[in-house]
Amino acid sequence: xRRLTINAGIRWEALNAQVLEGNSPxxxxxxxxxxxxxxxxxxxxDWAPRFSAVYDLRGDAKTAVxxxxxxxxxxxxxGIADSYNALVSATSASLAWTDLNRDDIAQGARGCVxxxxxxxxxxxxxxxxxxxxxxxxxxxxxxxxxxxxxLELQHELMPRLSVSGSWFHGTFHNLTSTYHTEWTxxxxxxxxxxxxxxxxxxxxxxxxxxxxxRPADILDSFDPERQRIYNSYSFEFNxxxxxxxxxxxxxxxxxxxxxxxxxxxxxxxxxxxxxxxxEDGFAIPWRKNLRLAGSVPLKYGITMSGSLQSNRGxxxxxxxxxxxxxxxxxxxxxxxxxxxxxPAGALVIGPSLTVTTLTVPxxxxxxxxxxxxxxxxxxxxxxxxxxxxxxxxxxxLFNLINPDQIVSYVSTGYATASYLRPNSIVQGRILGLSVQxxx
Numbered sequence: 085x086r087r088l089t090i091n092a093g094i095r096w097e098a099l100n101a102q103v104l105e106g107n108s109p110x111x112x113x114x115x116x117x118x119x120x121x122x123x124x125x126x127x128x129x130d131w132a133p134r135f136s137a138v139y140d141l142r143g144d145a146k147t148a149v150x151x152x153x154x155x156x157x158x159x160x161x162x163g164i165a166d167s168y169n170a171l172v173s174a175t176s177a178s179l180a181w182t183d184l185n186r187d188d189i190a191q192g193a194r195g196c197v198x199x200x201x202x203x204x205x206x207x208x209x210x211x212x213x214x215x216x217x218x219x220x221x222x223x224x225x226x227x228x229x230x231x232x233x234x235l236e237l238q239h240e241l242m243p244r245l246s247v248s249g250s251w252f253h254g255t256f257h258n259l260t261s262t263y264h265t266e267w268t269x270x271x272x273x274x275x276x277x278x279x280x281x282x283x284x285x286x287x288x289x290x291x292x293x294x295x296x297x298r299p300a301d302i303l304d305s306f307d308p309e310r311q312r313i314y315n316s317y318s319f320e321f322n323x324x325x326x327x328x329x330x331x332x333x334x335x336x337x338x339x340x341x342x343x344x345x346x347x348x349x350x351x352x353x354x355x356x357x358x359x360x361x362x363e364d365g366f367a368i369p370w371r372k373n374l375r376l377a378g379s380v381p382l383k384y385g386i387t388m389s390g391s392l393q394s395n396r397g398x399x400x401x402x403x404x405x406x407x408x409x410x411x412x413x414x415x416x417x418x419x420x421x422x423x424x425x426x427p428a429g430a431l432v433i434g435p436s437l438t439v440t441t442l443t444v445p446x447x448x449x450x451x452x453x454x455x456x457x458x459x460x461x462x463x464x465x466x467x468x469x470x471x472x473x474x475x476x477x478x479x480x481l482f483n484l485i486n487p488d489q490i491v492s493y494v495s496t497g498y499a500t501a502s503y504l505r506p507n508s509i510v511q512g513r514i515l516g517l518s519v520q521x522x523x
Contacts, residue, residue: 087139087140087141087143088137088138088139088140089137089138089139090135090136090137091134091135091136091137092133092134092135092136093133093134094131094132094133094134095131095132095133095134096129096130096131096132097128097129097130097131097132097157098128098129099126099127099128099160099161099227100124100126100127100128101125101126101161101162101164101165102121102122102123102124102125102165103119103121103122103125103165103168103169104121105118105119105120105121106118106119106169106170106171107119108171108215111215112193112194113177113194113210113214113215114214114215115215117170117215117216119169119170119171122165122168122222124224125164125165125168125222126160126164126224126225126227128160128226128227130157130227130229131155132155132156132157133154133155134152134154134155135152135153135154136150136151136152136153136154137150137151137152138150146239146240147237147238147239147240148237148238148239149235149236149237150234150235150236150237150238151233151234151235151236152232152233152234153231153232153233154231154232154233155229155230155231155232156229156230156232157227157228157229158227158228158229158230160227164222167219167220167304168219168220168222170216170217170219175214175215175217177209177210177211177214178209179205179206179207179209179210180198180205180206180209181204181205181206182198182199182204183204184199184201184204185204190204190205191203191204191205192204192205192207193207194207194210195207218300220262220302220303220304221265221301221302221303221304222304223303223304223305223306225258225260225304225305225306226258226306227258228256228257228258228259228260228306229256229257229258230254230255230256230257231254231255231257232252232253232254233252233253233254234250234251234252234253235250235251236248236249236250236251237249237250244323244324244325244326245321245322245323245324246321246322246323247319247320247321247322248319248320248321249317249318249319249320250316250317250318250320251315251316251317252314252315252316252318252338253313253314253315253316254313254314254315255311255312255313255314256311256312256313256314258306258308259306259307259310259311259312259344260304260305260306260307261304261305261306261307261310261344261347262302262303262304262305263302263303263305263347263348263349263350264300264301264302264303264349264350265301265302265303265349266295266298266299266300266301267291267295267298267349267350268348268349269348269351271291271292271294271295272289272290272291272292272350272351272352273289273290273292274287274288274289275287275288275289275290275433276288277412277432277433277444278418278422278425278426278427279410279426279446280410280418280419280422280426280446280498280499281408281446281447281498282423283422283423283424283425283426285425286355286444288352288412288442288444289350289351289352290433290436290437290438290439290442291350291438291439292438293438296438296439307344307346307347309343309345309346310343310344310346311341311342311343311344312340312341312342312343313340313341313343313360314338314339314340314341315338315339316336316337316338316339317336317337317338318334318335318336318337319334319335319336320332320333320334321333321334327380327381328380328381329378329379329380329381330378330379330380331376331377331378332376332377332378333374333375333376333377333378333392334374334375335372335373335374335375336372336373336375337370337371337372337373338370338371338373339368339369339370339371340368340450341359341360341368342359343357343358343359343360344357345357345358352442352444355444355445356445356447356448356449359448362448366447366448366451367451368448368449368450368451369450369451369453371396371450372396373393373394373395373396374392374393374394374395375391375392375393376391376392376393377389377390377391377392378390378391384466385466385467386464386465386466387464387465387466388462388463388464389462389463389464389465390460390461390462390463391460391461392458392459392460393457393458393459394456394457394458394459395456395457396453396456396457397453397454397455397456397457397489397490398453398454398457398490398491398492399449399450399452399453408445408446408447408452408496408497408498409443409444409445409446409496409497409498410443410444410446410497410498410499411441411442411443411497411500412432412433412437412441412442412443412444413437413440413441414433414434414435414436414437415431416431416432416433416499417429417430417431417432418430418432419499446498454489454490455489455490456489457487457489457491457510458485458487458489459483459485459487459510460483460484460485461480461481461482461483461484462480462481462484463478463479463480463481464478464479464480465477465478465479466478472523473521473522473523474521474522474523475519475520475521476519476520476521476522477517477518477519478516478517478518478519478520479515479516479517480514480515480516480517480518481513481514481515481516482511482513482514482515482516483510483511483512483513483514484513486512486513487510488509488510489509489510490506490507490508490509491507491508491509491510492506492507492508493505493506493507494506494507
């Protein structure tokens with residue numbers, strides 16, 4: 085429509101999965117089992133609209149304003165049904181075995197007396213309900229979806245050079261949540277401990293022994309108050325300086341914030357639960373990324389290409405429960421270098437701790453990160469023609485500068501023997517030779 089181009093569409097999606105009725109005969113380690121059918125795992129009907137518009141700002145095809153608003157439904161097939169299939173979710177166990185007759189065959193069956201003739205497996209270590217998985221309860225939750233919008237300004241700065249600036253914004257809806265329905269906040273008692281890194285006091289909560297003894301009832305549901313917000317700003321360019329050369333790239337900054345403050349079964353989840361309003365020193369930083377790439381023809385028909393990227397280092401932590409965590413057992417003591425007022429060497433909680441392990445996040449996820457990861461890749465290639473065939477040999481150097489930045493850690497649990505011990509680093513320099521033939 086004159087200077088305006090609109091591209092719009094809508095898709096309707098239906099997903100209905102189930103677990104079929106199943107029977108499993110008795111085996112050496114399990115009794116005969118029967119599982120009833122479970123329907124509507126899930127039963128969803130959702131719309132997925134798409135909309136984008138481009139407006140030629142001055143009518144000369146050099147400056148464009150672009151806008152898009154799209155809904156993306158979470159991809160699902162049989163994953164949810166698999167989670168509630170007792171056969172698919174069967175457990176495993178490790179049992180002691182002593183080869184009494186030295187025939188390399190593990191002999192014995194349930195009910196036999198370990199270390200007697202014909203009973204070489206310690207079946208007392210096997211749970212009485214082994215083979216019957218303790219599945220969570222399905223809360224008939226709706227489908228998770230993301231509403232993503234984008235605004236971009238693109239301009240031809242000069243012939244063969246264009247620049248653009250953009251903003252992306254995403255909000256996630258119907259985020260799922262798993263919790264114990266048999267526990268409430270009334271089952272917890274506050275305890276003050278100290279951060280072993282900074283010495284500052286932290287309030288944690290100890291669950292009562294009575295609550296621990298209740299039968300587990302774990303519900304998979306969704307939390308309408310839970311939020312995830314994503315924002316990204318970027319500047320990009322695309323240049324063709326001549327001679328069939330091309331270079332493009334840009335700089336982007338992005339940040340994702342999570343809000344999960346309504347977990348009903350454990351007040352310990354309240355720490356750092358709203359990443360939009362964290363105190364100074366704990367604020368989630370913006371992630372800065374740089375990308376440059378290009379290609380240029382050289383003499384003798386050789387084409388040289390390459391890419392340079394500089395990305396934020398990996399988070400010191402593998403989950404959103406915290407970049408550095410402190411696992412507290414009844415026997416855990418503060419480290420000797422714990423700063424005051426932390427009582428160095430004293431028991432953190434002691435025998436009054438009723439849970440096996442209390443894990444406390446010390447800093448929010450993504451606050452502490454490893455060194456930036458810089459990588460340079462280059463490639464040289466040339467085409468040879470033999471009649472109707474084209475043969476293209478190439479030489480590639482992956483990770484030319486060969487940095488040794490850390491990619492993962494053995495543990496991010498503070499005061500453990502493997503705390504921040506590197507587990508893997510960036511893939512080392514690789515030389516690659518290849519030939520491609522087209523006819």
